[in-house]
Amino acid sequence: MLYEGKNIQLVQQENGLVELIIDCHGSVNKFDKETLEEFNQAIITAQSTSGLRGLLLTSNKTAFLVGADITEFIAKFALPEAELASWIKYATDIFDRLEDLPFPTVSVITGFALGGGCETILATDYRISDDTAVIGLPEVKLGIMPGFGGTVRMSRLIGADNAMKLITTGKNTTAAECLKLGIVDAVVSKDKLKQSALETLIQAADGEFDWQQKRNQKLKPLKLNQNESLMCFSLAKAMVFQTAGKHYPAPMMAVSTIEQGARHNRPQAMEIENKNFVHLSKTSQAKALVGLFLADQCIKSKVKKLVVTPQEINNAAVLGAGIMGGGIAYQSACKNIAITLKDINQEALDLGMSHACNLLEKQVARGKITAAQMGKIICKINPSLDYASLNNADIIVEAVVENPNVKSQVLAEVEKHVNSNCVITTNTSTISIDLLAESLDRKDKFCGMHFFNPVHRMPLVEIIRSKYSSEDTINKVVQYSLAMGKSPIIVNDCPGFFVNRVLFPYLAAFNQLLVDGADFIQIDKVMEQEFGWPMGPAYLLDVVGLDTAYHAQRVMASGYPHRMPLAETNIIHELFEQNNLGQKTNSGFYLYSKDKKGKVQKTPNLDLISRLEQHGSKHFSSEEIIQRLMIPMINETILCLEENIISSAEEADMALIYGLGFPAFRGGVFRYIETLGLAELVKQADTYSKLGPCYQLTPNLRSKSETNKYYLAN
The missing domain is CATH 3.40.50.720 (NAD(P)-binding Rossmann-like Domain)
Structure with missing residues (x-):
């Protein structure tokens, strides 16, 4: 045994070979602080041990390595920028050290190799997997991008186009797909996996394979001329903007990182990746999306614990x-x-x-x-x-x-x-x-x-x-x-339970905006394009159905007559009375028809616009529209938590994202409150308090704003 930690072992084998075994405590392998440090020590030991001819990288789990320990991210990303930059360079240096070992290296991959797990295998010279392997770089789903060298190595291994597609979508790739792309060198059956990898390592160590040439490919600039580079990255940016939009900066940053690093050798390209990773980790989107991941894991763990006696x-x-x-x-x-x-x-x-x-x-x-x-x-x-x-x-x-x-x-x-x-x-x-x-x-x-x-x-x-x-x-x-x-x-x-209860103050605020002269087309545009909802309130009502909405509206008014009374001028009721039920009748706030391919198309209902103009017309800024719609939803969500309708802020955020499509990059209502700041929320709500009880914040929230305490655990 050359090195033995709690999670990592370095075991000497025959013929000058060494096996680095990842076997973390717990059900899966992941790079928490302790494991990463041990991994570093094992590589340093291998580097300094004379007589070694090759390293086999294996896992004792059914999954190779699921990535970094995301539970450490919130604290890590809160570090001062210089300290965070120092940490990410320390981490990438570990994988550079693995890649620079003076002998060939082979990864033995079974199950998941994701995020940091994928970046680990990219740093080895050869990658042999079984057919259960699933490999991917899903970091963009957390609002960040690969930070252990993934943008540098993946682009040089399989080409910029393929690398950008994998990284910007965050999708996992099967073993067969990985073989086709060139991410792995061979796919074999599970029973032959380790032996095949060992034979590959021996052949490389014996000089039968040119492992140094294979390694050099990842150390040099990308082989793209000026025209190829322009076409490749321009197309990628256009596609990313179309799919990810302006609210999710990580995919675009990943493209820019690959582009900036394309003409450099590994050290300079890695510096660019480090710098851009730090930038992303400081965004509100990263904090929100990491928080959502942790909230989702917490909720899954919570509900699984409820199934103490499994029933068939x-x-x-x-x-x-x-x-x-x-x-x-x-x-x-x-x-x-x-x-x-x-x-x-x-x-x-x-x-x-x-x-x-x-x-x-x-x-x-x-x-x-x-x-x-x-x-x-x-x-x-x-x-x-x-x-x-x-x-x-x-x-x-x-x-x-x-x-x-x-x-x-x-x-x-x-x-x-x-x-x-x-x-x-x-x-x-x-x-x-x-x-x-x-x-x-x-x-x-x-x-x-x-x-x-x-x-x-x-x-x-x-x-x-x-x-x-x-x-x-x-x-x-x-x-x-x-x-x-x-x-x-x-x-x-309670009336409306949780999701519908917090939705209807939002819809009531929308109705009041219309009565005050706002344009529903502008409102939908602001809430979709600027706030990030999948549908603005007018379009949402059409999809739900104005009959369903009016029925629910009456139930909520009966249950909460003080906060959610039926409005004197009720646009939802007017549309319902005229049998303009939205998509059910092909008319509501919008008119609906199908194009030649059968895809539903919507156009504004001009008759409704004319009727609404009778209430007057007034321009509202985007900020006013967002504040007037979101404060009632925020307030009702807080009331649900205070009244124990829902048991935690994390569950509330996940329910709104899963049930209503609340913009994930904002992390749910409670994460949005943190980003906005309690003092700012109080200031905004007080501005609109004359509009009614839905804008009047709870005493508990005001108390939290004075002590700067928030609702979420992380």
């Missing part, structure tokens, strides 16, 4: 075979959960099955699944008109019309036809779970399960606990949500 879920059922019911059935079947799709008429069943089939056909067309796989998934869905089909259901999702009387009747009826262990849930966006529970005898076996539309795309499921719901019930619904591939967040019952 072999059969599920959904009542109501509309678009929502069909979407739930599709999602369950795709995750190999048999599900009964129950309705009272055949036409509805046909609609639900048709929706599921359409989704699957799109998957086949995109090459995601085969026709045979589609057939197997469809067979998991059992359409039925008969309550007897529910006898063996472990869990049921009621998804009938959003009407408390209808839902109560259906719930009472279905309870008579299920076994005593079956959990019944209701998919509702506004109706009180406590109220619906009153229709059941086994109230403890009931809770809310609010899916978001479209089910197959929206990751969030709100699990709403009633005052009767047992822990076993919540446990089982959490388990079902996870099995469906969803991110469940548990909330307590």
